[in-house]
Amino acid sequence: MMIEIPSSRNADSRTATEKVSREVLLANSRQHIRDVKEAMNWMAWKLREISINHDWTKIEHIDEFHDDFSKSQNGFQGDFKELHWFKDLHLQERHHLTDSCPDDVNLFDVLERIADCVMAGMARSGSVYDDTLSPELLEKAYQNTVELLKKNTVVK
Numbered sequence: 388m389m390i391e392i393p394s395s396r397n398a399d400s401r402t403a404t405e406k407v408s409r410e411v412l413l414a415n416s417r418q419h420i421r422d423v424k425e426a427m428n429w430m431a432w433k434l435r436e437i438s439i440n441h442d443w444t445k446i447e448h449i450d451e452f453h454d455d456f457s458k459s460q461n462g463f464q465g466d467f468k469e470l471h472w473f474k475d476l477h478l479q480e481r482h483h484l485t486d487s488c489p490d491d492v493n494l495f496d497v498l499e500r501i502a503d504c505v506m507a508g509m510a511r512s513g514s515v516y517d518d519t520l521s522p523e524l525l526e527k528a529y530q531n532t533v534e535l536l537k538k539n540t541v542v543k
Contacts, residue, residue, distance in 0.1 A: 398416055438499075441480075441482075482497075488524060
């Protein structure tokens with residue numbers, strides 16, 4: 388889903404190409420507000436798309452997940468994260484940022500992680516464990532999200 392917006396050079400004194408009347412400034416300002424709404428709607432669409440696919444490896448690979456889960460409940464002495472489902476399948480999901488952070492990490496991945504940690508913690512134990520992400524990861528996610536939005540925007 389691409390965002391299509393018209394050019395509105397006269398909405399900003401740094402890019403205006405002419406003396407701007409009040410009416411032109413008002414029209415360009417209203418257009419800018421519509422453009423931001425389009426971007427926010429795109430972000431909401433993106434989040435809905437991500438939410439639909441959350442933890443897809445638990446469903447598509449339920450047999451492997453169950454096998455490894457069962458091992459951990461039946462006395463397995465190793466690290467669950469070293470078992471097949473977790474290391475070979477589960478880490479394909481983008482929101483597991485401290486175990487496997489994609490190069491193109493973005494704020495949608497961060498938001499999915501937040502939702503995942505809070506919902507899992509609250510549902511499973513009634514509390515949420517402390518979780519942190521590095522400032523470098525968050526900065527990279529921010530910059531990658533800017534680039535993602537730019538790539539999905541066309542100026543008509």
